[in-house]
Amino acid sequence: xxxxxxxxxxxxxxxxxxxxxxxxxEANYAxxxxxxxxxxxxxxxxxxxxxxxxxxxxxxxxxxFIRNFRLEKARQLLENNEITVAEAAYRSGFKDPxxxxxxxxxxxxxxPNYLIK
Numbered sequence: 001x002x003x004x005x006x007x008x009x010x011x012x013x014x015x016x017x018x019x020x021x022x023x024x025x026e027a028n029y030a031x032x033x034x035x036x037x038x039x040x041x042x043x044x045x046x047x048x049x050x051x052x053x054x055x056x057x058x059x060x061x062x063x064x065f066i067r068n069f070r071l072e073k074a075r076q077l078l079e080n081n082e083i084t085v086a087e088a089a090y091r092s093g094f095k096d097p098x099x100x101x102x103x104x105x106x107x108x109x110x111x112p113n114y115l116i117k
Contacts, residue, residue: 014057021054025069032095036062070094071107078115085112 024042028034039062040050047062054062074092077083083091089100089112104112 017053017057021058021065025066029066029070029073029093030091032090032093034066034093036066039066067103068107071104074100074104074112075108075115078112082116085116088112 020043021039024039028038028042036047036050040047043050045053050062054060054065058065060068070092074088074094077088077091078085081088085101086097089097092100094100101112
């Protein structure tokens with residue numbers, strides 16, 4: 001019973017961590033200067049602590065997570081709005097539209113301009 005209580009407490013802590021992580025990134029993803037160091041500062045962990053925790057809980061590094069979050073937001077922008085690929089890249093926090101297109105294709109298997117209506 002004690003092990004189950006401890007496990008439930010750990011799950012709650014992890015859920016709180018993930019929720020806080022999403023809140024921070026949601027509030028900052030469009031800022032192209034938002035980086036891993038700012039995430040560490042806002043979540044109150046060192047780089048190495050955050051890396052270990054995210055790898056264990058989410059299965060990705062903080063940088064990958066931020067990039068994937070931005071890519072998902074850009075995909076939503078392209079699907080739901082009549083905007084250019086460059087505009088979607090800038091609005092989702094990418095500084096370079098060509099880099100954005102490259103990582104978008106790697107993640108989704110298609111060029112971002114295929115989503116433009």
